[in-house]
Every structure is written in C-alpha cells, then in structure tokens.
Amino acid sequence: MSYNVLIVDDSKSMRKVMLKTLQLSGFELGECLEASNGQEALDILDGRWIDLILSDVHMPVMDGIGFIRSLREQDICRDTPVVFVTTEANQDRLKQLMDLGASGYIRKPFRPEDIRALLNRIMGETNGFRMGTDVEGCDF
Amino acid sequence: MALEWEQTLKDVISEVLETMFFAMVEFGESGGRELPFEYESEIHLLNHKGRICISLRVSEEFARMITANFLGVEENQVDDDDLKDSLKELANMVGGGYHALKNDAEWRLGIPGVWRIGPEYMSMNQCVPPLDFAFFGEPAGSAVLNYVPGRVEDREIIPN
Numbered sequence: 326m327s328y329n330v331l332i333v334d335d336s337k338s339m340r341k342v343m344l345k346t347l348q349l350s351g352f353e354l355g356e357c358l359e360a361s362n363g364q365e366a367l368d369i370l371d372g373r374w375i376d377l378i379l380s381d382v383h384m385p386v387m388d389g390i391g392f393i394r395s396l397r398e399q400d401i402c403r404d405t406p407v408v409f410v411t412t413e414a415n416q417d418r419l420k421q422l423m424d425l426g427a428s429g430y431i432r433k434p435f436r437p438e439d440i441r442a443l444l445n446r447i448m449g450e451t452n453g454f455r456m457g458t459d460v461e462g463c464d465f
Numbered sequence: 466m467a468l469e470w471e472q473t474l475k476d477v478i479s480e481v482l483e484t485m486f487f488a489m490v491e492f493g494e495s496g497g498r499e500l501p502f503e504y505e506s507e508i509h510l511l512n513h514k515g516r517i518c519i520s521l522r523v524s525e526e527f528a529r530m531i532t533a534n535f536l537g538v539e540e541n542q543v544d545d546d547d548l549k550d551s552l553k554e555l556a557n558m559v560g561g562g563y564h565a566l567k568n569d570a571e572w573r574l575g576i577p578g579v580w581r582i583g584p585e586y587m588s589m590n591q592c593v594p595p596l597d598f599a600f601f602g603e604p605a606g607s608a609v610l611n612y613v614p615g616r617v618e619d620r621e622i623i624p625n
Binding site: 336337338339341342345383385411412413414415416417432433434435436 | 480481484485532535536537546547550551553554557558560561562564565567568570572573574576
C-alpha cells in the first residue's frame with residue numbers, strides 16, 4: 326500500500342529533504358504533493374485524498390497554526406494525520422498545535438530515525454503501518 | 466572566557482551543521498579581522514522591546530558543500546536558489562535552536578533572510594566581534610549575535 330503525502334514548507338530545499346527522508350525511511354510513497362504555505366496547501370487539499378501531511382510552522386501568507394485551524398474548521402481531511410516539522414521552541418505554541426489537532430511534531434534539526442519513529446507511531450495508529458528499520462548508511 | 470551567548474550559539478551551530486548538513490566545524494579566533502565571505506543569512510528573535518539578530522556569513526565554497534550535503538546531491542548540481550534556500554534554512558534552525566536553549570516564551574522567531582555580500586559589505590552587526598569557524602582548517606564562516614533594543618510592532622511578532 327502506498328501513501329499520498331503533502332509536504333508544506335516555504336523552503337524548497339526543506340521540501341526536498343523531507344521527501345528524501347521519507348523515501349530513505351522506507352515510507353511507501355504514492356503521490357507526493359508540495360505547497361509553500363498553509364493557504365496553498367488548503368487549495369491543493371480541496372477534493373483530494375491525502376494520507377499524511379508534513380508541515381512547517383513558520384511560513385509567510387498562512388503559517389502552520391492558521392493552516393491546521395482552517396483545516397479542522399473547514400472539516401477538510403478530517404482524519405488525515407498532520408505532523409509539524411519545525412524550529413518552533415515555544416512550548417505554548419507547540420501545545421496550541423496539538424490542541425488544534427496536530428498528530429505530532431518534530432523539532433529541526435532532526436535525524437531520519439526521528440521522523441521514522443514518529444511516523445511509525447502515527448501511521449501505525451491509523452493504518453497498521455510500519456516502515457523499514459534499516460536506514461544505516463542513508464546518504465541524504 | 467566566552468560569553469554565555471557565544472557558547473550557546475557555538476553549540477547550536479555545531480548541532481545544526483552536524484545533524485542536517487553533515488559538516489563539523491571548529492570555532493576559533495579571527496582577532497577581530499573581517500574574513501571575506503560571500504553569503505549572509507540572518508534571522509531575528511523578536512519581542513515587544515527589541516530584537517536579537519543572528520547573522521551567519523559563509524564562504525561560497527562552504528555554502529555549496531553544505532547545500533549539497535543537505536540535499537543529497539553533488540556540488541555541481543547545486544544552483545544559486547538551492548544555495549540561498551539552504552542557507553535560509555540553516556539560519557532558521559540556528560535561530561530556533563538558540564530560542565529553544567534560551568527557553569523564554571516571550572521571544573518569537575522571525576522569518577529568515579539571505580543575500581550575497583561583497584568584500585566591502587558592512588552589516589548592522591559589524592560592531593560585535595564575530596565567532597569564526599573553520600572546516601578542516603579553512604575559514605568557512607562566522608556568526609554574530611546582536612541585540613537591538615526598540616519597539617517591535619505586533620504584526621512582526623504575531624504572523625497572520
């Protein structure tokens with residue numbers, strides 16, 4: 326089974342790194358879509374099936390908090406896990422993201438195994454999913 | 466003896482460069498002289514009373530190398546957009562790491578910026594001695610942190 330993923334980050338480089346991390350982590354990727362901010366992500370999500378959303382928090386136009394708030398208020402992708410990959414250090418803001426319905430967050434800088442462990446937990450809870458464990462020597 | 470912010474910034478830069486950019490750097494003394502670097506990325510931590518500016522200047526060679534490492538490509542595949550975008554991300558992670566260690570909820574992280582600089586470039590942080598770092602003995606970059614007091618508007622602190 327493959328999973329459709331949406332990566333939301335204003336940094337094109339970071340989107341590439343996220344995609345590479347998923348691929349090297351043994352994540353079975355279906356369609357991978359990208360957006361550079363929350364508003365663009367909402368436009369992409371309209372009427373489309375997505376299994377997982379990975380999003381930054383600090384973005385111009387619409388940040389991660391505005392994005393997940395709109396996502397949940399508009400009832401778009403209601404059950405789709407949303408994981409924030411962020412430099413945000415403010416515990417109140419991180420709690421706010423979780424209260425708004427985030428499935429989890431990872432602080433940057435991160436290691437591929439951090440992403441793998443969190444996605445194993447989150448996707449496992451929703452789909453009985455388990456990623457490969459061999460990422461030694463991954464060159465990303 | 467290193468000031469507290471200097472040691473914190475050194476720790477954060479080392480962690481970010483090692484974890485995401487696969488580069489180990491050594492910090493040293495430049496004797497206050499300005500080294501010729503080609504790029505500067507900057508990020509601000511903001512509260513209502515002022516801003517902390519963190520600037521990172523790096524050589525083009527080092528920037529290209531860490532960008533290639535970050536993206537998992539060869540250095541000759543790195544274009545200028547990739548390079549600037551990766552340096553912005555570097556500033557973003559360094560700013561976020563500094564914020565985390567500072568552990569003060571009052572501060573908010575701004576949006577990073579990056580630009581190419583010439584040999585005559587003078588940044589607003591010029592007055593503070595930079596923290597120079599080297600990669601395998603070669604000057605690779607410098608970092609500087611500066612506090613700028615003054616009112617910061619809400620719209621800068623609270624995005625959207």
